[in-house]
Amino acid sequence: MKRRKTPSKEKILAILKSQDYATSHEKIANQIDDINRATIYRILNQFCEDGIAHRIIAENGKQFFALCKDCEAEEHHHNHLHFQCNTCEKVECFESEINISLPNGYVIENFNGLINGFCNLCSSA
Amino acid sequence: MKRRKTPSKEKILAILKSQDYATSHEKIANQIDDINRATIYRILNQFCEDGIAHRIIAENGKQFFALCKDCEAEEHHHNHLHFQCNTCEKVECFESEINISLPNGYVIENFNGLINGFCNLCSSA
DNA sequence: AATATTGTTGCGACTATGTTGCAATAGTAC
DNA sequence: GTACTATTGCAACATAGTCGCAACAATATT
Ligand SMILES: [Mn+2]
Ligand SMILES: [Mn+2]
Ligand SMILES: [Zn+2]
Ligand SMILES: [Zn+2]
Numbered sequence: 001m002k003r004r005k006t007p008s009k010e011k012i013l014a015i016l017k018s019q020d021y022a023t024s025h026e027k028i029a030n031q032i033d034d035i036n037r038a039t040i041y042r043i044l045n046q047f048c049e050d051g052i053a054h055r056i057i058a059e060n061g062k063q064f065f066a067l068c069k070d071c072e073a074e075e076h077h078h079n080h081l082h083f084q085c086n087t088c089e090k091v092e093c094f095e096s097e098i099n100i101s102l103p104n105g106y107v108i109e110n111f112n113g114l115i116n117g118f119c120n121l122c123s124s125a
Numbered sequence: 126m127k128r129r130k131t132p133s134k135e136k137i138l139a140i141l142k143s144q145d146y147a148t149s150h151e152k153i154a155n156q157i158d159d160i161n162r163a164t165i166y167r168i169l170n171q172f173c174e175d176g177i178a179h180r181i182i183a184e185n186g187k188q189f190f191a192l193c194k195d196c197e198a199e200e201h202h203h204n205h206l207h208f209q210c211n212t213c214e215k216v217e218c219f220e221s222e223i224n225i226s227l228p229n230g231y232v233i234e235n236f237n238g239l240i241n242g243f244c245n246l247c248s249s250a
Numbered sequence: 251a252a253t254a255t256t257g258t259t260g261c262g263a264c265t266a267t268g269t270t271g272c273a274a275t276a277g278t279a280c
Numbered sequence: 281g282t283a284c285t286a287t288t289g290c291a292a293c294a295t296a297g298t299c300g301c302a303a304c305a306a307t308a309t310t
Contacts, residue, residue: 001255001256002257002307003175003254003257004256004257004258004305004306004307005306006159006257006258006259006305006306007305008258008259009258011179021287025296025297026244026296035253035259035260036259036260037260037261037297038259038260038261038262038297038298038299039238039258039260040260041296041297041298042258042298043168043258057182057183057184057186057237057239058182059201059235059237060184060268061182061187061188061267061268061295061296062295062296063187063296063297064185081225081238083227083231086234094228098223100206100240102208102240102242103219103245104245105244105245105246105248105249106208106242106243106245106248107243107246107248108240108241108242109211109241109242109243110184110240110242110268111238111239111241112184112237112239112241112242113206113236113237113238114182114236114237114238115225115227115231115236116233116234116235116237117227117231117232117234117235118231118232118234119230119231120142120228120229120230120231121230123230123231123232124230126285127272127278127285127286128286128287129276129277129278129285129287130277130278131277131286131287131288132274133287133288134287149288150267150268150269160288160289161288161289161290162268162289162290163268163270163289163290163291164287164288164289166267166268166269167269167287167288168287170269185266185267185297186266186267186296186297187266187267188267190266200290
């Protein structure tokens with residue numbers, strides 16, 4: 001499958017770029033009114049496949065998406081933690097990569113690490 | 126709410142105890158035919174609230190449950206990683222607690238860490 | 251520039267997982 | 281045994297994401 005450049009993809013990419021936090025489908029849909037639900041999902045899945053974005057699974061099973069920093073389709077670097085605030089519900093990527101060591105014979109394909117709690121803004125309020 | 130001891134709870138607890146791996150609602154339901162879907166969910170949620178079990182969110186958003194080792198309702202110790210095999214789909218708890226350090230002002234409430242990949246049995250096959 | 255190829259989109263239907271309101275049932279304390 | 285209220289079954293609901301298909305449009309070919 002050779003990817004094509006389309007207005008829908010550009011629009012969604014622009015939204016992801018404009019965001020300081022990882023973004024849910026819901027939030028993206030709110031900023032768009034002319035792209036179909038299913039299309040948004042398909043584009044986000046493509047971005048993940050292509051190493052443009054990565055997917056974070058929240059505590060409630062909901063997906064969030066954030067642009068990758070140094071990933072390519074082949075070589076991913078997603079061994080970092082994420083944080084979701086229980087109050088403001090924002091999801092952010094933490095910078096530092098964590099070190100994962102596996103038992104013998106185990107092979108890692110992906111890592112999803114999410115801390116829930118209260119962010120600096122919400123914990124002080 | 127004072128908890129009551131019921132046959133349903135005992136049955137589900139026994140299933141969790143008999144399992145070497147974290148268990149999904151689906152798998153529990155397969156071993157039971159006289160307890161309602163909703164009841165199973167409610168009991169599992171109770172176990173989590175009471176510090177009897179903890180919940181793992183898989184990559185597809187599905188919930189898995191494992192008995193806690195040293196937790197009480199107040200003091201939880203769930204800073205360990207989990208591993209789900211992409212082939213056999215089993216979810217297991219890794220022993221070692223990981224060290225989580227947060228930026229200033231952040232407060233942790235819960236941690237969900239899941240590695241996906243291939244377990245020792247499936248990677249060699 | 252016209253045409254062919256095939257990736258993309260919208261639509262609607264569908265799946266999967268989990269939750270909730272309510273009335274009936276059954277633990278527990280007295 | 282009675283009273284109290286937690287628990288259960290049932291059915292309906294909610295939410296998130298996927299899929300098949302036909303129409304459309306980006307790209308390559310002529
Ligand atoms: Mn991230
Ligand atoms: Mn565990
Ligand atoms: Zn917050
Ligand atoms: Zn396996």
